[in-house]
Amino acid sequence: MTIAAISTSPDEAHAARLFKDAQARTRDGDVASARTLLQQAAQAAHLPALLQLGVWDLLGMAGPVDLLAAVERVRDAAQRGYLPAMTLYAQLVAAGAGGLARDFGQVLSLLSQAARGGEPRAAVQLAMLMPDVPEHSQTRRALLQRAAAGGESIARMFIERMPPIRPHFPLDWDVVLRGVAWPHERVLPAVAVRNEHPRIVAWPGLLSPDECIYMALKGLPLLRPARITGVDGRPAVDPIRSNEAAMFGLLEADAVVQSLDLRVAAALGHPVENGEGFALLRYQVGQQYLPHCDWIDPERTTTRADLDRWGQRVATCVVYLNDGFEGGATGFPELGLEFRGGVGDALAWDNVRPDGQIDPLTLHAGRPPTQGMKYLLSKWMRDRSQSGNAG
Template identity: 35%
Template sequence: MHAGVAPGQDTEVDEALAAWIVDRVRAGEPPEAVLAPLVEDGWSEDAAIDAVERVTRRFLEQHALDQGLPVPVRVPAPIVGNGSAVLDAGDRRVHVLASLLHPRVIVFGGLLSDDECDALVEVAGKRLSRSATFNLDSGVDEVHEGRTSQGMFFERGADALCRRIEARIATLLDWPVDHGEGLQVLRYGPGAQYRPHHDYFDPQRPGTKALLARGGQRVASLVMYLNTPACGGATTFPDARFEVAPVKGNAVFFSYDRPHPMTGTLHGGAPVVSGEKWVATKWLRERRYV
C-alpha cells in the first residue's frame, strides 16, 4: 500500500493515504483493520494510530460543517469491537454484557458490589427531595412532570465511598476523575419514571452558556443500578428500540459526541411497575468540571 510518508514519521499524510483511510472508516472497518496495513508497511503502532485519528477527525469535522451540524468531540471509549469481555477497573473486574455501536451504549456487569450499592442507598436515603431538571431557558432547577423520582447529589469526592467509585469509573472509562460531575442518586417508587430525554445541553438555549463554562458539554453518562426492582424500571433507548434491565451492581454507559439527536441517545427511565428502583448517575464532561 502507498503510505504517503516515511514509516513512523509524525507528520501529515498525503491525500492518497488520507482518502484510503476515510474509505476504510466509511466502510465500517474496525480500527485494527485500518491500522494493520500501516504497521505492515513499517509504521510504528503509535504513529499509525495518530495518523488514522487525525485523518478521521478532519473528515468528521468537515462533514459536520458541510451539513450544518455540531462538530464532534472526543468521548470516552472504554472498549473496542469484539474485545475482552472482562475489563480491569483498577480495584475490580467488570464484565461487558452488551454493546451497541449506534447509539454507543455499553452494559457493564458487576461495576458495584452489593455492599457499595447498599451504602449509597443508606446515605442518600436520608437526603432525598423531589427531583428537578435544569430549565435551560430560565436558568434554574425546576420540578418537571416528566421526572417523578426523588434524588440528591454528592459533591465529587464527597467521602471515601464516592472517591473509590469515581476512581473505578475513571479507570474503566479512561476519563479523568475531574472531568466528571458528582454522583446523583435517584429513587423511583411505584409508577415513577423519567420520560425520554437527552443528557447533553442544548446549545441554542439561553441557560446553556453558564453550564458549559463549568467544564464544557456532557459527553457521556453512566447509570448504575443500586437495587433490582421487582418489576419495571428499565432504561430505554427509543431510537434503538433497546432497553436495559435494572440489575443491582450493573450499569449502562452511553456517549454522545455532539449535542444533537443524531447521536441516538434519547433515553428514559420506564415506570416502576412493582417495588422501587435506586440508581446512581455519573455525567462526564469535555473538560475539567468545576
C-alpha cells in the same frame, strides 16, 4: 454539620462558649455573626470550631466557597489530632481537593487513626473497604459495631444483615489494614456492547452488593424531588420527571465514594476530574423520567453559561443498586433498546458523536417501576475538568 465540644481549661471553656453561641446564632439564621464567633473560637485553638469553619468554606456559608481555605482548616484540625477532622481530611485527600495529591496510603492511615480513636465514620468506611468474604466477616462486624456505638446509622443497618460476632472478638488493626481493598484497584468486569452508534455498553457487577447498599443508604437522607433545567436555565421541578434525586457533593463523598468514583471513571475511560458528583435516584411505583437527552443544547441561550464554564456532558453512566422491583428499565425509544440491570450492573452511553456533536439518538427514558422501588446511581462526565465545582 454540628460537632460537640469538650473543654477543660478556662481558655477552652471560653472557646466552647463561643462555639455554643455560634451554633445558636446559626439556628436563628444569623450565619454572619455565627461565623465571627467561630473564627474567635478557632483562634483560641477550639478544634471543633476550626473544623466547622472548614466545612462552611466548603459549603459557602456566610461567605464564598473557598476550597483552599477549607482544606487548610481541616488539615490543621486533623494534624492537631481532632478525629472528625482526620476523617474529613481523608476524603479531601481521596478527592484530590484543592490540589491535594490523591494518596490512598495517606487516606488509609488517616482513617485507621481516626477509627482507632473511636470516630464512627472512619470505622464504617474501613468496614466497607474490606471485601465481604468469610475471612473478613468478624473484623468487618467489629468495625461496624464500633461505628454503631458512635451513632453511625449506616453501620447499624449493615449489622442487622450480618451473622453475630464471636464474644470478645479482638479487633486487630493490622488485619484491618491488610484487608482493605480499594474499589478503584479491582479489575473491571468485561464490557458488553449493546449498541454501536451511539455507543451503549454495559458492565455486570461494576459495583459490589455492599457498595450498592452503602451508596443508597448514604443518599437516602438527601433525597428531594428531582429537577430538570427549566426554560430559564434554572433547576426546576417538572412533570417530565417525577422521581427523587440526591446529589453527592464534596462534603458527602467520603473516601469510599471517591474510590467508587475512580472506578466508574476508569470504566468510562474519562478523567475522573471531568465527572460531576454522583446522584442517587429513587423511583417509586409510577415515578419516571420521560424521554430526554443528557447533553446540553448548544443552541439554548439559557444554558450557554453552564456549557461555557463546565463543558458538554459527553457520557452518562447509571448503576442499578437493587433489583427488588418490577419494570423500571432504561429505555432508548429511537433505538428500540431496553436495559434492566441487576444489583451493581452498569449501563453507559456517549451523549455526543465522535466529532463532538450532540446525538439525538441518545434520547432515553427512566421507565417507572410497577412494583417496589428502583434505586440507581447516576454519573455524568463532561469534556473538561470540574475542579472547583465542590457543590
